[in-house]
Amino acid sequence: MEPVTHFLTGACLGRSGFNRKTAYATLAMTLAAEAPDIDMLWGLRGPVAQFEHHRGITHTFLGAPFMALLVTGAVWAWDRWRTRRGKAVDTAASQPVRWGWIWALALIADLSHILLDWTNNYGVRPLFPFNPHWSYGSLFFLFEPVFFAALVTALLIPAVFGLADREIGARKARFRGRGWAIFALAVGVLLGCWRWAEKQRALHLLAQVDLQGATAIKSTVNPYPGNPFDWFGVVETRGFYRTAFLDTRTGQILSRSNADTFYKQPVTPAIRAAEASWLGRVYMDWSQYPLVFSLGTDGRLQNRATAIRFEDLRFAYNPLFLRPATHIPLSGVVLVAPDGSIDEMRLNGHVQR
Numbered sequence: 001m002e003p004v005t006h007f008l009t010g011a012c013l014g015r016s017g018f019n020r021k022t023a024y025a026t027l028a029m030t031l032a033a034e035a036p037d038i039d040m041l042w043g044l045r046g047p048v049a050q051f052e053h054h055r056g057i058t059h060t061f062l063g064a065p066f067m068a069l070l071v072t073g074a075v076w077a078w079d080r081w082r083t084r085r086g087k088a089v090d091t092a093a094s095q096p097v098r099w100g101w102i103w104a105l106a107l108i109a110d111l112s113h114i115l116l117d118w119t120n121n122y123g124v125r126p127l128f129p130f131n132p133h134w135s136y137g138s139l140f141f142l143f144e145p146v147f148f149a150a151l152v153t154a155l156l157i158p159a160v161f162g163l164a165d166r167e168i169g170a171r172k173a174r175f176r177g178r179g180w181a182i183f184a185l186a187v188g189v190l191l192g193c194w195r196w197a198e199k200q201r202a203l204h205l206l207a208q209v210d211l212q213g214a215t216a217i218k219s220t221v222n223p224y225p226g227n228p229f230d231w232f233g234v235v236e237t238r239g240f241y242r243t244a245f246l247d248t249r250t251g252q253i254l255s256r257s258n259a260d261t262f263y264k265q266p267v268t269p270a271i272r273a274a275e276a277s278w279l280g281r282v283y284m285d286w287s288q289y290p291l292v293f294s295l296g297t298d299g300r301l302q303n304r305a306t307a308i309r310f311e312d313l314r315f316a317y318n319p320l321f322l323r324p325a326t327h328i329p330l331s332g333v334v335l336v337a338p339d340g341s342i343d344e345m346r347l348n349g350h351v352q353r
Helices: 003-015 025-032 035-045 047-053 064-084 099-118 145-167 178-206 269-276 278-286
Strands: 218-223 230-236 240-247 252-254 261-263 290-297 306-312 332-336 342-347
Touching: 003 025, 003 099, 003 145, 003 178, 025 064, 025 099, 035 047, 035 064, 035 099, 047 278, 047 342, 064 099, 145 178, 178 218, 178 230, 178 240, 269 278, 269 290, 269 306, 269 332, 278 306, 278 332, 278 342
Parallel strands: none
Antiparallel strands: 218 230, 230 240, 240 252, 240 261, 290 306, 306 332, 332 342
């Protein structure tokens, strides 16, 4: 999921009752809910380095306790800074700081990040490095507006009520917004269950797509934001991929045999060299429905290098409309010289230096 949803989920987790366990509970859970994305710092070493390590060890069950410890250290540093400025937590007027609870709550929030990332179609590897298998639920798009709205509402409504209480001089509630926070989290769970049921219906529809006698090897459906009835399906056969737009509310299947069929190219020496490159190895390890094909020679280069493109057809749709994507995200290009060496690697248009 996108970062703001993670932050809001952590804040609602803290307000759901965990803030009664220790001071800084909501702060720790808010930070920990987004902490695993610290692996984005690998982007400083280039797009392929970031792609290789994103949703790596920081998004695993092994790494979660250490991420929680990192957040606990950050909260401890914040508390020390406040103490030096004479703003330490007044344990007589509020919750005392219990550092064991801070770590445990940070761990819960960290695991919520892994769970939410699992719900989209990019995937996570929670058992890495013992098991490198990618797992993905394909329930929510990267941004889910219904869940997002529920989280924002759960945090804003108590704040509005607090302003009203101060206007009339009412006593300030010590732990405000617990019911709203639980409501928002429940919306996320119920929405996930609903989408799971619609996903099964979408898979049933996808199984009815005409493959012209070919046998399906595997298939998947991918979610749209907001609408639980719209899905984008991909079927792999031995010689080609077939895509389809699915509406589980009406049972409609939109799939054109020509436009929505992607044939696998023979493995040429250039493709073999590209797949053996750094970008190729990382991409083929992550991709579930890889389409690898030649774009021809790149005339900008004197040695007439061959451009090999990598795409994953899970992302070959426009999330706003029932139509193919103009530019498939998370696509890469490897320039292979005539002697098989790698001249350049690009991911999402960014060159790996």
